[in-house]
Amino acid sequence: MSTLLIYVIMFLVLIAISVPIAFALGLSTLVAFVLTNNPIDLFAQRLWTGLDKFTLVAIPFFILAGELMGGSGILVRLLDFARLIVGKIKGGLLYINIFVSMLFGGINGSAVADTSAVGSMLIPATKREYKDPELAAAVTAISSVVGPIIPPSLPMLIYTFAAANVSVAALFLAGIIPGILLGLSMMAVTFFIAKKRDYPRDGRTYTFKEVLRILGRFLIAAVLPIIMVAGIVGGVVTPTEAGCIGIIYALLIGFFVTKELTLKATYKAMVRTIIVTAIVMIMIAIGNVATWWLSIQGIPADISTFFQNVTSSPAIFLFLMLILYIFIGLFIEQAAAMIMLVPVFAPLATTYGIDPMHFGLVTVLALAIGLITPPVGICLFVSSSIAKVKLQRVFVVSIPYLIAMTIVLLLVTFVPQIYLWLPRMLGF
Numbered sequence: 533m534s535t536l537l538i539y540v541i542m543f544l545v546l547i548a549i550s551v552p553i554a555f556a557l558g559l560s561t562l563v564a565f566v567l568t569n570n571p572i573d574l575f576a577q578r579l580w581t582g583l584d585k586f587t588l589v590a591i592p593f594f595i596l597a598g599e600l601m602g603g604s605g606i607l608v609r610l611l612d613f614a615r616l617i618v619g620k621i622k623g624g625l626l627y628i629n630i631f632v633s634m635l636f637g638g639i640n641g642s643a644v645a646d647t648s649a650v651g652s653m654l655i656p657a658t659k660r661e662y663k664d665p666e667l668a669a670a671v672t673a674i675s676s677v678v679g680p681i682i683p684p685s686l687p688m689l690i691y692t693f694a695a696a697n698v699s700v701a702a703l704f705l706a707g708i709i710p711g712i713l714l715g716l717s718m719m720a721v722t723f724f725i726a727k728k729r730d731y732p733r734d735g736r737t738y739t740f741k742e743v744l745r746i747l748g749r750f751l752i753a754a755v756l757p758i759i760m761v762a763g764i765v766g767g768v769v770t771p772t773e774a775g776c777i778g779i780i781y782a783l784l785i786g787f788f789v790t791k792e793l794t795l796k797a798t799y800k801a802m803v804r805t806i807i808v809t810a811i812v813m814i815m816i817a818i819g820n821v822a823t824w825w826l827s828i829q830g831i832p833a834d835i836s837t838f839f840q841n842v843t844s845s846p847a848i849f850l851f852l853m854l855i856l857y858i859f860i861g862l863f864i865e866q867a868a869a870m871i872m873l874v875p876v877f878a879p880l881a882t883t884y885g886i887d888p889m890h891f892g893l894v895t896v897l898a899l900a901i902g903l904i905t906p907p908v909g910i911c912l913f914v915s916s917s918i919a920k921v922k923l924q925r926v927f928v929v930s931i932p933y934l935i936a937m938t939i940v941l942l943l944v945t946f947v948p949q950i951y952l953w954l955p956r957m958l959g960f
Contacts, residue, residue, distance in 0.1 A: 542560045557819065592775075594778065630718045668919055703892050705958060713950075815867060
């Protein structure tokens, strides 16, 4: 039995018995090292090499900025603004859920955090109003996927580290239009559902003074992603510096403007940041070792040769990648999948003449769908837990939204001109 086959079988078996992805990959790679007579100290060296990049500091900064903004009362302000804009439409709470996810995702850049925070506030209210907990959970989980697409985006940040051939600023800009398209597609599905079920409208009216107050409170939240993205795109700050600015802004807003951020909440945000960062960094370090071992075994070259023998068409290559990504996303979380797959396939995409921004966005969006598809489906699991309904029933209700997402994914994959014009217009 070849070492590669042992490596793959061991990795799959470890995943099957619920060993975390990072440790399953690490143990498999360690065994492969031993079987191919590589010294163990080289394994440790490659672990460190994977983390010896200053730009990785941006990851905990982005996470902490999002955590602090989440604890600063910003979400309530976003909810008020969303209610003002879309609350009077039939089934308004569902639209509010989607709209807030688009706004909040742009602040914290994390789909799971979006599902938890928005779901905790809107799922109970939607259950009371429409008596449909499955739909409330489904809309929350599905709309949270917009978070990793609209910048600033943590998955995009991870992708740029794994790919090393696309800038963060370029990928951020490329994600704006697809993120909006995702939100609009979800609203279109909601329109037909709300109309069919004849959901009530919100009868609340606003005075001019109330509108100004809501807009003023909203601008406090909207400034952060604008500062971070504009600073990175304009070349004024690096992603690491943008993360620092985000933390400082979140602290100032939380302590002195909204006055809802406490020292205890700040401490908890830092603890959560450390935990999430540790998970990501372990995955990056082990992913670097695995990629290095696969490279010296000639696996990426073999994969490249295989694809080029199968097809010379960029469109067919992208179609095959979509199938692979969606299948992998069923079992492996988005960030882990990117760290494992991107170093192998991003260079291959370049040989097909595919723009790195294009391939990056396809990768991020296709793997994001795995967040809402069983058996992993982390966002689906979180939302169904909040709604206290079975995950299977939530998934069934999610199918129309998944179809809409798939249509957007196909547009992103095969009609990249609809969004690549923006980063190109700004010189990327």
